[in-house]
Amino acid sequence: MKDAVRTTGLFKRYGAQVAVAGVDLVVPAGSFAGLVGPNGAGKTTTLSMITGLLRPDGGHAEIDGFHVWRDPVEVKARIGVLPEGLRLFERLSGRELLLYNGRLRGIPKAEAERRAADLLQVMDLADAADKLVVDYSTGMRKKIGLAAALLHNPSVLFLDEPFEGVDPVSANTLTEVLRGFTASGSTVIFSSHVMDLVERLCDWVSVMDRGHIVAQGPLERVRAGRSLNEAFLELVGGTRTGESQLSWLGRRDEP
Amino acid sequence: MTTVRLFAELKLRLLAGNLRGDLERKLGFVFTLVVAVLAAGAGFFLMGLIRLAPPDVAADLVIVLFTLFLLAWTTLPLMAFGLDDTLDPARLALFPLPTSRLAVGMFTASATGVWPAASLIVTVGALVALASGIGGFLIGTLAVLLQFALCLVASRLVTTSLSGALRSRRGRDVLAVAAIGAVLLFQLPNLLLNRDMGDPVALLHGAAQVLRWTPSGLAAHAIADGGWAGLAELAAVALVVVAAAWLWIKSLNRALVTTDASNPAASVRRDSGLVDRLLPDGPLAAVVTKELKYMRREPRYRVVWFSAVVLTAVLAISFGGDGPSGPAVPIALTAFGGLLVTMQLCNAFGIDGRSLWMNAVAIGSERGLSVDLAGRHLAGAIVGIPILVAVAVVTGVLTGGAGGIVWAVLTGLGVLGIGLGVGAVTSVVIPYTVPERLNAFTGAAPGQGGQAFASSMGAMAGVVLLSLPLLVPMLFGLLWVCALAPFYGLAAEVLGRRLAARIGFARMPEILAAVSKPV
Known part of the structure; x- marks a missing residue:
């Protein structure tokens, strides 16, 4: 099977601190992939470098076989991105935001309008379509961001923490849309802290810790009979906190 | 005292944290520092030069300047609200601080910084401009400190009482556009100077006659007076400072327990133009x-x-x-x-x-x-x-x-x-x-x-x-x-x-x- 994403020795440092220390991320085409890791593991930095938003200090990344930094036209036409945070054009309405995105990528206006209307309907944003994004709630912003990332029908979708701060109803809408998207042969890569969610959605998992990929492969192989949460804690060494620490916590001295 | 140190350190740490790891930011900060030092030096020097003017003109000038300082202190931080985390009471709402300590702390935080220091130095220039005799300098020092405290408290009072509105999107939008008012305000003297307004000294005197009775005007006048009348004026200013501080603490109390007012979102038209x-x-x-x-x-x-x-x-x-x-x-x-x-x-x-x-x-x-x-x-x-x-x-x-x-x-x-x-x-x-x-x-x-x-x-x-x-x-x-x-x-x-x-x-x-x- 062809790889949708392949990086080799991707490296980034900020001053003395190494954020990503040579990441070899592989995601087969058509998979629903989860990138998991504790805070500060370098997930966001990695995704930013693969999507061309951040210049790596070393290594390279390929999407559908195209070099991210040498073939930007090919790569940018193929990817959809929902970066960390909710940075959108705040003073456009949801509909205008989608239209702007589509037309900036050369989709004719009529077609962009049709797709925008479809996406707004599916994302349950039809009522808020003509309100300014600045007044949207977190869940609405994630949904409009995902709609914008899907509008040009990318083959690989990068989502940084798409479910963070999203209510269960919106989260359900998001997963439905994403499942349909991968079922058609496209690839989704998303980063998350929520192991249950990754376990439920993904068929491919990459585990990052302190700038490295510590495990990668099909979900079943990575978790090897355990729950993903147990496997994850074992991989990143999350069981270090012994009982001797925090001994004061919860203790109430009688007066 | 520990609160004062804590908040001064907090503010300095925030300033230092903004600079960490970025050469451009460091250069920018050095630039700001140089400008502030120059402004403080030049302001102090110009204030000192006022001494060369006839005493009544000098007093009038300082009265007008002190009032302008107070005005600047109350309006400019409003424009800068949101840039400084130490000034937004909501940031500190969850800490178990009694309001009085919070007030002391936020007062300290707003007094700490490059621009407050520069502004204090310029205000001290008024001593050089007006004070005479030992009594004059003693009263003058007190007046300068009171004027500085007044500026701080007044600016805190305004930002805190408006902090709710400032956190809402619409309030911020309105205020951003209100910044135009500030631009106009700075252009106004230019316009007036270009149009012949008659004798500038008479104009100054007329303005000072009115402004002399504002708190900052009283403080300025007290330096020039330097006697018992000056002391009485300072007592009045001190009262105003205390009253403003009391009002500020009241509004701080309220700001800490009032939640943000949410604003209903408006729709925009759908035509494409x-x-x-x-x-x-x-x-x-x-x-x-x-x-x-x-x-x-x-x-x-x-x-x-x-x-x-x-x-x-x-x-x-x-x-x-x-x-x-x-x-x-x-x-x-x-x-x-x-x-x-x-x-x-x-x-x-x-x-x-x-x-x-x-x-x-x-x-x-x-x-x-x-x-x-x-x-x-x-x-x-x-x-x-x-x-x-x-x-x-x-x-x-x-x-x-x-x-x-x-x-x-x-x-x-x-x-x-x-x-x-x-x-x-x-x-x-x-x-x-x-x-x-x-x-x-x-x-x-x-x-x-x-x-x-x-x-x-x-x-x-x-x-x-x-x-x-x-x-x-x-x-x-x-x-x-x-x-x-x-x-x-x-x-x-x-x-x-x-x-x-x-x-x-x-x-x-x-x-x-x-x-x-x-x-």
């Missing part, structure tokens, strides 16, 4: 439509455009009345208007800021970036050209040089084109973050003041330099070169845009990082 229907469908039309919408809806755009218009109008009116007649004035003013309009676009990606990634992931080639810039330029021209025509017509009619109107418009178009071309280059070479909320001190994120300064100075120098081939022949009376100006401008725009697209596409990630600084 005339421009969009006229332009051929494609990325260019998309960018132009978006930019025009942003100019209408984004308060920061409204502020910069409105102030450009106001500044040009002020100049037009002040020169129009009694300047030299003939085509020179309309031509010069329209050219200057063109410069001001294009200054708005010398950091084209700044207002997009953190949302620029949407363009970055869509634009895959130099051509794409060039189209993006062209869209921004077209939108700027659609708004800017009518302004320039209006300036040309108004100044032409006012100076009786109606014959110069056509020449003026042509020159204005030329300068506009040059400015857009130069602005495109500065946008990609020296990009910087425009804060969500404009404030009166700087148009850049903390630590990026230096870039903002370099960007606008560079753009201005570039425009002036490239305008020389037009301006020099005109100075020798060869007006026909005006006819070439629009073509020259267009060429400059195209070349500048191409160059910018080439440089900018290669350093898109760097531009993205520069305009997405946290503010």
Whole structure:
């Protein structure tokens, strides 16, 4: 099977601190992939470098076989991105935001309008379509961001923490849309802290810790009979906190 | 005392934290520091010079200045609200601090910093200006400290009582546009000075007569008086400070327990606009439509455009009345208007800021970036050209040089084109973050003041330099070169845009990082 994403020795440092220390991320085409890791593991930095938003200090990344930094036209036409945070054009309405995105990528206006209307309907944003994004709630912003990332029908979708701060109803809408998207042969890569969610959605998992990929492969192989949460804690060494620490916590001295 | 130290340290740490790991920020901070030291030194020196004036004039001057300080202290932090975490009571709401300690702490935090220190030094200059004798200096020192405390407490009182409104989106929008008021306020003295207002000393005396009874006026007068009357005046000022502090603590109490008022979202119209229907469908039309919408809806755009218009109008009116007649004035003013309009676009990606990634992931080639810039330029021209025509017509009619109107418009178009071309280059070479909320001190994120300064100075120098081939022949009376100006401008725009697209596409990630600084 062809790889949708392949990086080799991707490296980034900020001053003395190494954020990503040579990441070899592989995601087969058509998979629903989860990138998991504790805070500060370098997930966001990695995704930013693969999507061309951040210049790596070393290594390279390929999407559908195209070099991210040498073939930007090919790569940018193929990817959809929902970066960390909710940075959108705040003073456009949801509909205008989608239209702007589509037309900036050369989709004719009529077609962009049709797709925008479809996406707004599916994302349950039809009522808020003509309100300014600045007044949207977190869940609405994630949904409009995902709609914008899907509008040009990318083959690989990068989502940084798409479910963070999203209510269960919106989260359900998001997963439905994403499942349909991968079922058609496209690839989704998303980063998350929520192991249950990754376990439920993904068929491919990459585990990052302190700038490295510590495990990668099909979900079943990575978790090897355990729950993903147990496997994850074992991989990143999350069981270090012994009982001797925090001994004061919860203790109430009688007066 | 521990609270004082804690909050002073907190503020200093926040200042230091803003600088960490970024050479540009450090340079920017050094720049701010140098400017503040210069301002403090010069302010102190000028205050000291007041001593050379006749005693009554000196007292009047200090009274007016003290009142202006108080006014500045109460209004300017309002513009800067949100840039300084130590000043927003909501940030501290969850800590178990009694209100009095919180008040002491926030008072300390607002007194700590480069600009408060500079302002205190300038205020101390009043001692040099007015005080005489040991008693005078003692009372004067007390008066200066009281005036400083009054400024701090008054500024805290205003920001705290408005903090609820300032946190809501609409409140911030309104306040951002209110920044225009500040711009106007600073232009007002210019206008007054240009119009003959009679004897300036009498004017000063009249103002001081009234302002003398304001708290800051009392403090200033007390320094000059230096006797028992001065002491009584200081007692009154101290009372005002205590009263303001009490009111502040009350409003602080309220601000800590009142939640943000949410505002219902309004819908926008769905029509796509005339421009969009006229332009051929494609990325260019998309960018132009978006930019025009942003100019209408984004308060920061409204502020910069409105102030450009106001500044040009002020100049037009002040020169129009009694300047030299003939085509020179309309031509010069329209050219200057063109410069001001294009200054708005010398950091084209700044207002997009953190949302620029949407363009970055869509634009895959130099051509794409060039189209993006062209869209921004077209939108700027659609708004800017009518302004320039209006300036040309108004100044032409006012100076009786109606014959110069056509020449003026042509020159204005030329300068506009040059400015857009130069602005495109500065946008990609020296990009910087425009804060969500404009404030009166700087148009850049903390630590990026230096870039903002370099960007606008560079753009201005570039425009002036490239305008020389037009301006020099005109100075020798060869007006026909005006006819070439629009073509020259267009060429400059195209070349500048191409160059910018080439440089900018290669350093898109760097531009993205520069305009997405946290503010």
